[in-house]
Amino acid sequence: MTALIRPLNDTDLDHLEAIERRCFSTPWSRNQLSESVRHHAHLGLTLSHPSPIIGYAFFMQILDEAHLLNLVIDLPWQRQGLGRFLLEAVLNHLRATAAQSILLEVRASNLGARQLYAHAGFTVLSLRKGYYSTPDRTIREDALVMRLALCPTDSATTAV
Ligand SMILES: CC(C)(COP(=O)(O)OP(=O)(O)OC[C@H]1O[C@@H](n2cnc3c(N)ncnc32)[C@H](O)[C@@H]1OP(=O)(O)O)[C@@H](O)C(=O)NCCC(=O)NCCS
Numbered sequence: 001m002t003a004l005i006r007p008l009n010d011t012d013l014d015h016l017e018a019i020e021r022r023c024f025s026t027p028w029s030r031n032q033l034s035e036s037v038r039h040h041a042h043l044g045l046t047l048s049h050p051s052p053i054i055g056y057a058f059f060m061q062i063l064d065e066a067h068l069l070n071l072v073i074d075l076p077w078q079r080q081g082l083g084r085f086l087l088e089a090v091l092n093h094l095r096a097t098a099a100q101s102i103l104l105e106v107r108a109s110n111l112g113a114r115q116l117y118a119h120a121g122f123t124v125l126s127l128r129k130g131y132y133s134t135p136d137r138t139i140r141e142d143a144l145v146m147r148l149a150l151c152p153t154d155s156a157t158t159a160v
Contacts, residue, residue: 001047003082005089008037008044008056015053019074025135028070040069043093045086055082057090059102066094066150068104071113083116091120095150102150105143107132114144122146 008016013033020027028036036042036058045055055073059066068090073083094102105128106113124144131143 001080003085004046004049005043005086006046008042008053010034010037012044012053012056013037016056019053019056019072022075023072026133036069041093043086043089045073045082045089055086057086059090059094061094061097061099064098064100066097066099066102068102071104078112084119087116087120091148091150099150101147103145103147105131105145108142108144114146117146117148120148122148 013030016033016037017027017030020033040058040060042056042058044053046053054077055071057071058069060069061067071083071087071090073086091102103125104117104122106117108127123146125147126145128143128145130140132141134141
């Protein structure tokens with residue numbers, strides 16, 4: 001399997017919207033996705049060219065601090081090392097900039113994602129009480145804030 005990284009564009013929006021709905025209990029709307037393609041940094045993951053996006057990450061950078069806003073691998077492709085591959089691509093992209101660290105929020109109940117980030121070296125910085133809404137909106141869920149210091153590296157993104 002050869003995984004390819006490329007930037008997202010507006011023609012990916014149908015796929016992004018479908019992936020959001022499959023993978024998140026409270027998915028981003030098409031409008032949020034469209035605004036993020038326009039205003040945030042992003043990387044998309046495909047398996048060959050040309051083929052649809054099967055994973056993506058949105059992130060932003062303010063001076064030396066980056067923030068991971070979203071990272072997802074479509075349901076049929078999970079647990080095959082692609083989340084790790086995409087996360088490494090984001091980190092390598094940021095290491096080539098002035099970013100010194102990256103922060104993210106993750107649902108306390110999202111053990112798979114927490115594990116992915118912990119394996120990449122992220123550590124828990126703090127807890128944000130009631131940060132996330134839930135589908136029925138009656139209760140809210142806590143977020144863990146995780147952080148990773150970014151060390152410059154020459155490593156390039158390679159195939160899985
Ligand atoms: C979280 C997510 C991106 C992981 O992507 P993935 O391609 O399935 O992950 P990988 O196969 O690269 O797994 C890398 C490591 O993460 C951890 N991991 C990933 N999914 C896991 C799960 N469901 N349960 C436990 N550990 C998991 C494991 O440590 C795994 O290493 P291993 O396979 O050697 O045990 C993916 O499950 C996803 O898109 N989930 C829905 C969206 C989401 O929750 N995004 C995170 C928002 S903060």
